[in-house]
Amino acid sequence: MTRVATIPLQRTMSQAIQRSQEKLAVTQQRLASGKKATDFASLGTETVRNLSAHSLLARQDAQSTVSKRVGTTLSLYQGHLESMESAVGGLKTDILNVIGTGDAAGLQEAIETAFAQFRTSLNSSEGGVPLFGGAQTDGNPFAPDSLAAVATTTADDAFKDDGVRASARVADGVDVTYGITAASVGKDLYAAFQTLAQAGTIGSKPTDAQLDALKQAIGQLGTGISSLQAVNADNGRKQNQVETLTSRGEDRSLLLQGVIESNEDADLGQVAIDLAQQKTMLQASYSVFSQLSDLSLVSYL
Numbered sequence: 001m002t003r004v005a006t007i008p009l010q011r012t013m014s015q016a017i018q019r020s021q022e023k024l025a026v027t028q029q030r031l032a033s034g035k036k037a038t039d040f041a042s043l044g045t046e047t048v049r050n051l052s053a054h055s056l057l058a059r060q061d062a063q064s065t066v067s068k069r070v071g072t073t074l075s076l077y078q079g080h081l082e083s084m085e086s087a088v089g090g091l092k093t094d095i096l097n098v099i100g101t102g103d104a105a106g107l108q109e110a111i112e113t114a115f116a117q118f119r120t121s122l123n124s125s126e127g128g129v130p131l132f133g134g135a136q137t138d139g140n141p142f143a144p145d146s147l148a149a150v151a152t153t154t155a156d157d158a159f160k161d162d163g164v165r166a167s168a169r170v171a172d173g174v175d176v177t178y179g180i181t182a183a184s185v186g187k188d189l190y191a192a193f194q195t196l197a198q199a200g201t202i203g204s205k206p207t208d209a210q211l212d213a214l215k216q217a218i219g220q221l222g223t224g225i226s227s228l229q230a231v232n233a234d235n236g237r238k239q240n241q242v243e244t245l246t247s248r249g250e251d252r253s254l255l256l257q258g259v260i261e262s263n264e265d266a267d268l269g270q271v272a273i274d275l276a277q278q279k280t281m282l283q284a285s286y287s288v289f290s291q292l293s294d295l296s297l298v299s300y301l
Contacts, residue, residue, distance in 0.1 A: 050260055057256040059172075060249055067170035067246045070178055074239045076131060077180050080121040081232040085225060087117035088189055092221045095214050098206065105204040111196050115147045118189060122182045132182040135164035141182035151197035155190050159183040171245045178238045185231045189224030192217045 091114040098104045122142035124131045133141040141161040144150045150158070159182050166179030199213035206214065 053256050053259045057253060057260065060253050060256065063169065063171055064246060064249045064253065066168050067242050067249060070168050070170060070176060071239065071242045071246060073126060073131070073166075074178060074235055074242060076124070076126055077235050078232065078239070080124050080131065081180075081185065081228060081235065084118055084121045084185075084189070085228050085232070087114045088192075088221055088225060088228075090114065092218060092225070095218055095221070099211065099214055099218070102206075103204065104202050104206045104210075107206075108202045111193075111202070112147055115150070115193055118186065118193065119144070122186050130161075132161060132180055132185065134161040134166075134179060134181045136160065136162055142186065147193065147197050150190070150194050153194075155183075155187050155194075158190060159187065170242055171249060174245060176238060176242060178235075178242075180231060180235065185228055186224075188220065188227045192220035192224055195220060 091110055094107055094110045098107050119142055122132050123140040129137050130139070130141050133139075139160060141159060143158050143160055144153050161181040161183055163181055163183065164179070165177050165181065167175055167177045169175050195213050195217045199210045202210050202214075
C-alpha cells in the first residue's frame, strides 16, 4: 500500500498559500495605485507602445505650451496695434476737422496724446522683454521720449530694434514666424509725427505753414494706418493658425492619454472582484492547512 506522508502534503499546501498571498498582494497594489503594473516591464507586449505614447505625449505637451505662449504674445500684439490704430485714427479725424474749420483749439494736446499712446505701445514689454524689440532684450525699441525730440531725430535713429522676427515650433514640422518689430509697424506713422513736430506748437489758429504741414500729415497718417492694418491682419492670420494647431494638439494629447490609460490603468471593478475571490481562496487554504496540521494516525488507533 502506498503511504502519503503528512509533512510533504503540508509543504505543498504551504507553497499554495504563498502563491495565493502573492496574488492577493498584487491585487491590493493594483487597488491602491489604480495601475495594472508597477513598472513598464510588467506590461508585457504593451510596453513598447506605452513607452512610445509617453514620449509622444511629452513632446506634444511641450509644443502645446509653446503654442499657448505664442498665442498670448500674438494677442498682446493685437491689443497694442489696435490701440495705436485707434489713437492715430482719432488724430487724423481731428486734423481733418481743423483743416475744414480752421479752428485748431485742442489739436496740440490731441497730437501729444496720440504720440504718447504710439510711444507707449511700441515700448511695451512681455515678461520684462520689449515686445516690439526683435531679438533685443534690453532698452526701448523706440527712442524719442517726447514729440519735441521727434523733430530732430531721424527714423533710423528713432527705431532701435534689430529687425529680427521671433519664431517658434508649435507642431511637428511647423514653425511659425510671428514677431513684429517697432520699425515695421511704426516708421510710416513716425513720418507723420515728425511732420507735426516740425510744424511747431499749434495754437487755436494755425498758420498757413502749419496748415500745409497738417495736410501733409493727413497723407502720411493714411499711409501709416494702412501699414499698421496690414501688419495687424498678418498677425490675425498667425493667431488663427496657432489656435488651430493648438486645438489639434489638445485632441492629439487626449488620444495619447487614452492609449496610455487603456494599457496602464486597472479596471477597479474587476480588481474588487479578484480581491474578494483571492481573499476567499486564501482563507480556504488556511483552513485546509490547519486541518492537515491537526491530523494524526494516533487518533484513529
